[in-house]
Amino acid sequence: MLVRDVSAEQEWQDFGDVARTLISLPLRGDEDILGTVTIFDKFPHKTFFPSSFTTEDLATFEKFLRYAEKAVVNAIAYERNDRLKNLDEETGLPTLKYFQERLLHEISRAKRFQRRLVLMICEVTPRLPMKDFAAVDREEVVIKRVAGVLRSALREYDVVARISDWKFGMILPEAEDGKMSAIPRIKKAIQSEVEEIRKRIKDVRVDLRFGHASYPEDGDDHEKLIFKSNILKL
Template sequence: MTEINRRNEIIDKAVKGISETKDLATVGSSFLEILNSEFESLIGVLRIYDEDRNSYIVKDVKGIENVIKKEFFQLDKEIAKKALKEKMPFFVRNTRKDKDYSGLYPWIQNFLVYPFELDGRQLMVFSFYNCESRKYSKSPNAYDINFINKLFEKSYDRIKDIYKNSQIFSEIYIDALTGLPNFQYFEKRVFEEVMRAKRNQERLIVLVAEFQPYELYLKTYGKKKADEVIKKIGAKMRESIRSYEVVARLNVNKFGIILVEADEKALEVIFRLKKILSMENWDPKGLIKEGTSIKYGYARFPEDGDEYDELIVKANHIRG
């Protein structure tokens, strides 16, 4: 098999592999793994544009973890910025002989960076460091960039559909302030998780948390400060539970959490959240005499109900 045919097979397999993928980050991670393996690079980095932060944040890293330090990501950020600014990929075969990059980390011998653009919007940027492929010599090179070009050319329509659907999904199901799912999505997921729990005879907990007294806080500190608090609470909750569990913003001051495969110990998340959130001073000027707090309510499947709407209603009975 020729080298061209071998790489064409890799591309066909990669495109087929994203046929059921529904989000851009999964596509990027899949391609990062394939390319990092093909180039036999020491480290591969994927950055994806985050609208909320207006920056390209690291979404995935492949390679040797013990050489990845904070300074490395700053370096990668600068290299990625250059590729994004010039709107084209580039590579450096020997950093020691390149005056612009001779001061890089001693162990970085070469790199390749590739920004991906969709309909004029730069969505992702891939970086590969110390490409030392034994399949062919003098990597990275223009042949490598051509390989990535073909990969994205063949997957372009599918990625476009995924991106379009993700935009529609965001408009329907994502809360603009916090970036968390909204009540519509929460309700949909509770229904789905109840059906799954019934099939698998598993337990489930629906948890609701409410920031109080929101109206007084809003009146006292204003909308901007109130929004900051709600956004921070949502972020803290998201950080405090497992990645595959759901945190949603249900209304202006209320959040919902779905704990799957949950036993009674799962309710310990309430105490964990209380501890984490109590460390924040929500009322810095001491203007609210009643004080601020976050109250909780919960409902367990099947003990407190076996239908999704029943669980949501019962979880909304705030207990303290």
């Protein structure tokens, strides 16, 4: 879109105090419009008053934007691929690698702002009859359902990850009431879901164990917190 003179076009007159002339074009991805890019006012060399953009300026800007689109699409694809590498395929949760990096970041942040931090581990072990050939599928159902209830039980800025086949790790930043409310609430949500699983899936038994540690009470670095949180109890 080319607007040669903002003040001369009624629908653009409200922008008269912002710019005299403008070009605005969509920034396109593979299939979607990602946003718009707008340039305002063109100042010829050694002048202080803007002159109007022309159709030649529009064509030049369109060519520039095509190159910019390629760079943006490549950046988005790189970020998406990098994110997928850190996701567990079965549950869609982040993996151990992401969890470890995020834990270091959150501990550093807790130290800087003198806030509390809770680290929680949940171990889920489905137990099915040895002769049950559908056992693997049922185990996957259990893990997926527990992963889903964990996501819904946590706050938006909490972190939950699948850190091994049967373990989930949770980071609760700024948990000022720490062990008094957050942990029992999460435990209750998981236990309720497991009871539902036991009702729906015949002959399944699910063992749950929990562990937790708080910064700074239980340690001031990630190794101490991980060690304490891995002392699992029923």
